[in-house]
Amino acid sequence: MTREPITMHSVTKRYGNHVVLDGVGLVLEPGTVTALTGPNGVGKTTLVRLLLGLETPDWGSVTGVAGLRRAAVFQEDRLCAHLDAVANVRLVLDRSHRASAVDELALVGLEPADLTKPVRELSGGQRRRVAIARALAVGADLVVLDEPFTGLDAGTKPAVMEYVRERLTGRTAVLITHDPTEAEFLGARVVRLRHSPGLGL
Template identity: 40%
Template sequence: MDIKVDHISKAYGEQQVLQDLSCVFPEGKTTCIRGRSGCGKTTLIRLLLRLDVPDKGKIEGVGDRKLSAVFQEDRLCENLSAASNIRLVCTETITDRELEEAYKAVALTEIWQKPVRELSGGMRRRVSILRALLAESDCVIMDEPLRGLDEKTRAKTIDYILKKTEGKTLIFVTHEEKEAVWLKADRTVDILTKH
């Protein structure tokens, strides 16, 4: 089932963030959300994840889905290892070998038993990405997941994102045109104005 955003509006106090926005995220396809800072991209993600509710309008098609997400903040458990952070969201047992393959796929090596607090920002981003990709889900929502990664690492990580989201609905927020191209996005939602 497609996810349908139908004439939603959202304000925080006096600040109108989204105004009468409608769009569709097709089932099993990749959609990129683009727009300048402050236009409401993260607010839309929060609404899709049901962390917030629209003031007006409705969102259909997310109710029974298994969702996983990468937020702008890493939201990792600081004192746990990378492996433990990933295992927290995996309903089935994931083997050390599977984890090792995932780390290699995104250019992370020899970090999986270190506490997350000891990892660099780019390493933490990739642990967050792996956690979302390895969790059981049929829809993966990513809010600027590649922020802070160098171009070579971004390209490698995108390859793994494409592999792990094949056949799933992928909603991907980005500022960068080339990321949408690398992702071979089926469609783009441009949030054009800040209200």
């Protein structure tokens, strides 16, 4: 659990001449879930990349993230295709927690027979569940979930959402979603990003 809020102070981020974020301010209170919504291209993914330390702001700053253990469900699954589901989860766990990988995967509904297959042989929905289990098994201080439930079939989605809600209890998390019910289910504070009028977008 984070001790101080994670704060973005007037963050501006541009790629070449394209301004993606213009003076964005955001406070993430420790132990809360914040849902980012807004139209495509508004900079939601860029914002979470800044939180994950994958980008640095051109102006402004992000504070409260130093030393944080971070985890993410990216928009794409970003799994090692040749490794099986268990190996993918174990890869991100500390040596002492590696035994829990199988349990976490069982909690997202993966059958034992699917655990030892290379993940490239799993369906899109199964890979998504592996990616979710990987992010939530870590016990991170800050969890980023970029459209985590996309690709899940209707049969497994409720159980996976329940698993996510349980695992996020007491953690600081950012959820990117276009579905208000997902935000509501996770008890998230909703922050809507919009294009800056000054940018002519």
